[in-house]
Amino acid sequence: MRKINMNKKIIWGAIGVLILGVMIFVLATANKQDNIKNNKLQVVTTLFPLYDFAKIVGQDKVEVSLLLPPGVEAHSFEPKPSDIVKINDSDLFVYTGKFMEPWADDIIKGVTNKNVVFVNTSDGISLMKLTEGMPDEAHGFDPHIWLDFDNNKIMVDSIAKALAAKDPANADFYQSNAAAYKNILAQLDNQYKTTLSKCESREIVYGGHYAFGYLAKRYNLQYLAAQGLAPDSEPTASDLAKLVEQVKKNNIKYVFYEEMTSPKIAETISNETNAKMLLLNAAHNVTREDVENNVSFAKIMEENLTNLKTGLSCSE
DSSP states (O other): OHHHHHHHHHHHHHHHHHHHHHHHHHHHHHHHHHHHHHOOEEEEESSHHHHHHHHHHHGGGEEEEESSOTTOOSTTOOOOHHHHHHHHTOSEEEEOOTTTOTTHHHHHHHOOOTTOEEEETTTTOOOEEOOTTSTTGGGOEEOOGGGSHHHHHHHHHHHHHHHHHHOGGGHHHHHHHHHHHHHHHHHHHHHHHHHHTSBSOOEEEESSOSOOHHHHHHTTOEEEESSOSSTTOOOOHHHHHHHHHHHHHTTOOEEEEOTTSOOHHHHHHHHHHOOEEEEOOOOSOOOHHHHHTTOOHHHHHHHHHHHHHHHTTBOO
């Protein structure tokens, strides 16, 4: 009887592998046919800022897809077989590096399409090292590179360069779009510098994971996060008590919460201190409603500045 059961397991396992192989073949065939039809460069991106940058730089010359489904938290994302097929059939695969997408290297090694260009947008960026006392310091580096506008410019240039290499006939088009968008990023940066230079408080208390280190460093702000680099890391009772004490001690009027995760930590701090709550959106991903409203990375950062201005009591 045991031998029969074992044979059944082997048979079902073989059937499962066969089904997966057929599914990948069908998806790959469909993707290739779609690509031939629209004759656009196929760009696959991992995070929303990259998706937005690629659309802005490529415009009507590209078809950009975002691996993250709307509303899915980025740190916990694992690609499905259909995602792997999509990457394999793309012209460009754009990601931010091993610290944000630890699964990317394995997928890249397994890609059989030698024409895919892999764009690691952290290349050329000085990653912020997590120092002693910061959350998850053992991880080494903060992966949230898109929360510094100078980093964004480098990322945009990397995408434009890769598109130009893949489509030399339209190289000037991509470079021109990149230059125009970098001007918009520079304007946003100036707005942040001007607004955040005149604030009563310089302390961001964040009831979420450690995401805004780059932004805080750029604008000379203090930044305290309740969690480590991953949103599923839980703060200890002692950590929460210290944050509550800090809010009371410094008479902090607002505590910030993050997008697309439960605001329960910020709510706890708020309830203990009477501080009000405001959203601070790290822009890893967007909701379905955001997609329908055509939200952009620049728009998210404008809204963040509005909330920072209120939360830090910044004057005009």
